[in-house]
Every structure is written in structure tokens, then in C-alpha cells.
Amino acid sequence: MNNHLPPLTENLSVEINRMVKGTLVFFLLGITKMDLGTAEIVDIKKAKSSPSYPDVMPKQMIVKIEKISVENRLVDLIVKYCPPKIVIVEASVALENILDRHIFNLKQALLIQCRAFLGEYQCDPYFDEEHSVYCVSDYEGNPENIISEHKSSIAGLLKTERIPLDEEEINTTLKFNIKYTQDDITIVDWDGTFIFDPRGDFASNIELLEIAHLQLLRLRVLEHESEKRLEKAALLLQKTTARKIPWLKSREIRHSLREIIEIRTKSILESEATERNIKLIGDWYSARLFDLVAKKLHLEAWKININKTLDALEDIYSMLSENFSMSFSTTLEFIMTFSWFVLLIGYFLLFFLDIFHRG
Template sequence: MAEMKQRLISLVLGKVSKELTGEVFTPAIIKSSPFYYKSAVPKQVIVGQENFEIGGKSVTFHLRGYQPDVLLVQTTIEVENLFQKNIFALEKQAYEHSYRILKDYGADLLFSEDYSVFAVTNYQGEPEQFLNNRDIIASLLKSEESLTLDPQEVEYTLASRIKYGNNDLSIIDWDGVFLFDPVGDIEEDLELLTLANLQLLRHRILDHRLDTRLARMAELVHKMPAGRMYNTKELAEKMKETMEIRMGSISELQRLERDMKLIGDWYSARFYELAASKFKIDEWKKTIRGKLESLEDAYSVVIENFTVSTKHRAEWIQIIAFFILQIGWLALIILELMQITSH
């Protein structure tokens, strides 16, 4: 068996201002997964790579994109011992370079996610042998460099795990994951973790867009007191804007859910579900659906105001027409009286 490998893999995703293009990247999938897996998940394109020195070593940062505008910066640093405090410093440097790359591509760092993968591969025996380092494992997963975690918190962190074979193990948390695999088969796990972070980022972006759209709708409703007269052009523009907001948001949420429904029921689905639960993606979905309902309510108010405005306009037209008619009759009566008196 090959010599044991220990690696720190950093994943940083961010929404960028540039449209990403390139050759399609096809990750290696080894573990059992449905035949439609590769066609179901979002595709990556190869954007490029950059090199920086970290810890005295030249490290390659691979740039791949989820079209149209989410950039993934991934790097791998081989280390002698993952179970040491100095890993925090390497992790920090990897993130600093990754975020600099995102900025170069015009990213708004408010819409970014970072995640650390601590991989131990090509070992002999059971992965539980490494749990003697449980304290540093939990600290790395929680990104707690200086705080000593309570033993109960350590055990809680290590309990979030999944196994596929007898001698592999994955421990998943919010900020990172430990992957133990005796044959180095971690590519699918990396792909699924990247997808989970991508989904989290996209849900956060959609949530922010909905906040902006709700604020715009509130302003629209505020400026539409019942009975106000709208010209035809203004009415059409407001209706179009309102419908685009609703349909665009609903379509985006459905696309996010559709991307993940086809992963399947085998290892990949179980692994992804565990990661998604740590990222609270279901809670994000509930929040977004609630805001979509609020948007629906705002839409109803806009429709009602338009209806009331149109109704009032028709009523005013009828009233004005009635008065014009009365004035006409009065004018005829006056003319007749003038003719009578003139004789």
C-alpha cells in the first residue's frame, strides 16, 4: 500500500461579476451512485489556475466555475500531520489567496462560502484509530483555534459521521469535514461537499434578492393609494415588474430544488443530506418560501390597487359623463326658454 497521505483541501465559492466560460470539468466518481448522477448535478467549467507559496511550498489554486457567475477556488496542501494547531495557519493563508482571486474576478465577498476538507488516505486499519486526536479534529471542524471545546461538544461534533466501507469514515460539520479513506477515494465526497456549499450560497443569494424585491414591492404598494389614477403606460410597467419579480423568484427556487432531487438514494444522497443538514439548507428553503408568500401578498395588494384604481376611473368617467349630459340638457332648456321669451 502507498504511503499514508494527509491533505488540507480548501474550497471557496463566490458570486463574481464576470461571466465564466471554459471547458467542462468532469470529476471522477468512484463510489456507487445512480447512472444519471453526472447528468443531474450542476456542471463545472475550467476557468484556470494560479500558484502561490504557502508554508514554503508552491501550491496550485484551481479555478472552476458554475455558470454563469459562481467561481470555485480549490487548492490542496499536503502536510505531514493534520492533527496539529499549525494547520490553522495554513488554512488561513489558503483562504486569503482564494479570496484575493475572487476579488480579482469582481466578487462581492458578502456572497461567498469557504469550507475546509481534512483528508487522511492510504492508511492501514480502521479510521477510528485517528479519533485519539478527537480534540484537534473537533477544533478544526469548528474553526476554534484558541478556544478549548467542552468534551460534550467534541463528542457531539464527532457524532455527525457517515461510513460507506468498513475502513472509511467522514465527519461532517459546518466549517469543515474530515475524510478518512484507505484507498484515497474522496473525489465524490469533494464533489458533493462543493455542491452543498454551492446550494447554500445560491440560497443566500436568492434570499438577499427577495429582501431587495420585497423592499421594492413595499415601496410600490406605499406609492399606490387606492383611488389614484394611473396612466396606461405606468400601469403596464408596474404590472410587468411585479410579475417578473414573482415568476423569477419562484423559478429560481424550483431550479435549486430540482438540481439536488436527482442525486439518488445511495451513498451520494446520504452524504449530501448530512452535509445539507449541517448547512441548514432546509431552513433556508423555508425562509425563502415564506418570503415568496409575502411577495405573493404584496402582488395581491398591487392587483387590488390596480383594480380599485380602474374601477374608480370608470366610476369617475360615468359621473363626468352624467354631468356633461345634464349640462347639455340644461343648455337645450335654456336655448328653448330664450327662443320662447324672444317671441
């Protein structure tokens, strides 16, 4: 029976060929209530050509650097601050085989650790954004050969899906990619990104991924705030229709209208400005990669939904304002009529008193 077994060295060779060495970079973004704007600014050196426009990328500042142990692995952890109010926890761990099934458990453990760090900076536990970046540089030639050999595992990691995916789903997932040179490729999905680059130029891509998820986080918070205001406005409108609300609430309506204007302004300043600056780069790799990630995260759809909510809010508060104006006018007319009525009664009393005294 042993004669039919392949040599041990052959088995080892096959096993080694199946391993893909790389680094997992897991980042988590949160919104803090603290002011952390006194840290060292991150200077990311880019290997790819790009114009030297100032202030195109949002500034990231280093808050903390330390090493921790997760799942018996050494993890390099960096806490960064991106004004206004965004904290990024970035964990990096070198892996002998980045396609190992154990990665799912490792990612979950990293998520727990990163959330604990966000908690230290008073971040809102209900709003965070996570993403996994699989960085591979230990290869030669065309990375598509590696992708073709391990496409099922790569697609599963990109989608954080343990069960085997359908062939069509795998191919659709892997098509969402961008290349810069003949021997690199970046594949983007909602939960993860694979970056193959033999020169190890990962930092600039990771920075763009973090900015895109920063935009998504801000849009999620903005939508939540808008939905809360919409519910409040609908309740106010219902009470107004039922005449259960005093006219003094008009101050609240004016305040709410100002808040809507502030929300739109905030959206333009924080989100639109960042994307506009990046798109100023035009056809350069950074702009094209950001556009690819933005499409995958459906950032434009988020903006459209938020604008629809804000439009609905403006309509409701406009109706409320009109109702209160009419109600206030009616109240004034009633007061004037009542005052004239009281005045007439007073005149009649004086008239009868005068007749009584004369008699």
C-alpha cells in the same frame, strides 16, 4: 537531573506519532457576472460504486490551474466554473501535520487569496461560501483510532474554533459522520469536513461538498432578493393605503408578480432539480453523503424560509392588485360621472342660448 529525562529518541517518537499527515483543500464559491462556459469539463473518477446516470452532477469546467505561494507553502490552485454563474476557487496544500494550530492562520490566508481570484471574475463580494476539507490517507487500520486520539483538535478544526471545546460538544460534532468501508470515514460540519480514506478517494466527496455549498449560496442570494422585494412591496402597500400612489403603478405590480413566478421557477430549476437528480441515486453513498451535508447546512430550512417570504410577497401583491383594480374602477366611475355632468352643463348652455336667440 538529566538521569530523569527520557531519551531524546523517545521524545522524537512521541512527537512523530502525534503528527497526522494530510492535505488541506480549501474552496470558495462566488457568483460571477461573466460567461465562462468555454472551459474544459472536469472529469472526476469515483472509486466508490454508483449508478452511471447521465447529468446527475452539475458540470464543472476548468478555467485556470496554477501554483501559488501562501504562508511560505506551495499551493495548487484550480478555478472552476459551474453553470449558471458559479465560480469555484479550490486551493490544495500538503501538510506535514494537518492538526497543527498554524492551520487557522493558513486558512485565513487562503481565504484572502481565493477572494482575490473571485474578484478577477467579477464575483459579488457580498456573497460567497467557504469550506475546508481535511484529507488524510497516510494511515493503516481503523481511522477512528486516530480520531479518538486527536478528537479535540479535529473538532476544533471542523468548527474553526481555537478555544478548547467541551467534551460533549466534541462528541456531538464527531457523531455527524458517514462510513463506506471499514477503514474510511467522513465527518461533516458547517465550516469543515474531515475525510479519512487510505485509498485517497477525496475528489468525489469534495465535489459533493461543493455542490451542497453551491446550493447554499444560491439559496442565500434567493433569500436576499426575496427580502428586498418584500420590503419594496410593503412600501407600495403603505403608499396605496395612504392613497399616495397613482393607478399607473399597476404595471409595476404586474411586473413584480411575474418576477415572483420567475423566482419560484428559478429555484426549482437550479436548486430542486440538482438535489432531485442526486437523490435519484437512492441509497448509494453519494446520495447519503449529500443528504448528510444538506442537513448540516440546513438547506431545507433555507428553502422553507424563502417559500414563506415568496408566499408573503404574493399575498401583498394580490392585495395591491385588488386595491388598484378598485381604485381604477372608482376612477373610471368618477370620469364617467364628471363627463355626464359636463355634458349636462353643455345641454343647459345650448338650451339657454337657443331661448336667448329666439327672444
